[in-house]
Amino acid sequence: MSKYNVNEKGYYGPFGGAYIPEMLYPNVAELQKKYMEIMQEESFQQQFQELLKDYVGRPSPLYLAQRLSARYGANIFLKREDLNHTGAHKINNTIGQILLAERLGKKRIIAETGAGQHGVATATVCALKGLECVVYMGEIDIQRQAPNVARMKMMGATVIAAQSGSKTLKDATNEALRDWINNPVDTHYIIGSVVGPHPYPDLVARFQSVISEETKKQLAEKTGNGLPDYVLACVGGGSNAAGMFYHFLEDEQVQLIAVEAAGHGVDSGESAATTALGKEGVLHGSRSILMQTDDGQVVEPYSISAGLDYPGIGPQHAWLYKSGRGKYVSITDDEAMQAGLLLTKLEGIIPAIESSHALAYLEKMTFQGNENVVICLSGRGDKDLDNYMKYFGF
């Protein structure tokens, strides 16, 4: 058993667990009992791999970004999750979970979404399988992300506005959990990140682990060594980072760097840098690190990137941070936007603003000679054009 993965009680060190009201217990217990068994079934794996290949378009390329490499003096490889169907890594998880839901006999799918990427990825697999799909999205996010709302609707999903609390991602998650409480028998909840009660953080990390599994192979083919010196990924809840780190966790010589969103700056009062600003707490069913007041009220985070403004991080990340296995850093809005523009100009790739945070950290690193760096390019920037245009005045 790896010391960085979940233990039999659902914990990563002191983090994780299943802090849920009794109303959710049967659903969560069913998942805890069955997820590993189902995922290990041959027919499941066969279907999962086939869909990843033919529908998602995997393996995603590992691309040696030459001009970026020349600029920073290291070999910088981009793991191109942006080339997946629907434009981000989110689909890896929803494909896995829809197959799981089918095997659990569920007829109705619910999901939460912030920027809409996970909502779109969920609506996509529901269309693929002909299952009813309900997506909860904060009322404010619905206004900010109209094209993704339209995509979900085209695919037949019902989008319900979360009108409670701050009307953003955390409240959409609350509404999805309330829906699940009220529909305990026929519904599966596809959580979009490595958060939530055990087994979700492990389940989602396993579905996303294809990212590092491929990377290791691809890097070995290209360089003769599957282990890079550094692996970087951005962290909101942390699903692309969890997938990007997964197969490197035991290779302690590989430095894992998780990049959080500092928003206007860690001390500006408008930030989503959870490890810098948070402390131990419980939200959405797991014990982790959480941005909160002294009284334990959850603080609304801020980032220019809608996919990173979550007030917590997954429990595995909390453990990687606390144990020192991962280095958790943060990047401001401005730094991320500049890094996004730089990649576009040097490599002809417009990254999602989330991924731009990981890219921006290159500026803060110093390299010695021929080091290999892998960055998870978790999504493409099409959805962010509005933001880029406003920011740079194009």
Place this chain on the structure above:
Amino acid sequence: MQAQDIFKNNASKGLLSIYYTAGYPNLDSTIAIAEKLEQAGADFLEIGFPYSDPVADGPVIQHSSEVALKNGMTLQLLFQQLGELRSRVSIPIFLMGYFNTVLQYGVENFCKSCQEVGVNGAIIPDLPIYEYEDLYQDIFKQYGISNIFLVTPQTSYERIRKIDNLSNSFIYLLSSNATTGKNLEVGEQAEQYFRRLKDMDLGNPLVIGFGISDRDTFRKATNYAKGAIIGSAFVKLLSDNDYMDKIEPFIKGIKS
């Protein structure tokens, strides 16, 4: 008679409990409401401490929590206010809220404060049995604070037995798998479920909550259980300007 004895006393039945949120509608309304409820005939109370993300609650209690937080309610302030609780109110009082708030206050501190102000127990829906048993049970016991567990129509018998063993006041029986504020429909299925639980002959009395809103639903619920809890329907009443005058008729209407 100790306040807690109403749960052990075989003669007591048809107990009415009222839930409301501390700091709602006004920051300092908490004790005055408790006093009024006791005078009107409520048998015990659940006072909610507000949390920003109450996943088990429907719109009415969510709203009361939001307003209470805006009013400035915190767990620390609540315990200060409850300092004069036992000079004014004698019926059993339970605090109800989410675990993160308790965790930040400190679990031991929480139990200690409960003991100091005379609170009898706590209902923390998202504190799971395993964590309670493993990490916190001894602390609750040390300060004499009861921890109340929830049971739903989906809870297995085995698990109900375990909950019964861990409980020492009452078991909070949910009328259906739902968030708070839905209406109770005691259909055949629910009746069967209530009856089955009654037949289990548990060591702790059952109190039914979620979906109880008026005299009719209260009667139905208390056919099967020692008592029933009204939350959302009462919290709704508190949004009226003259809510203090409405408390007594509300309680009398249910208990008559």
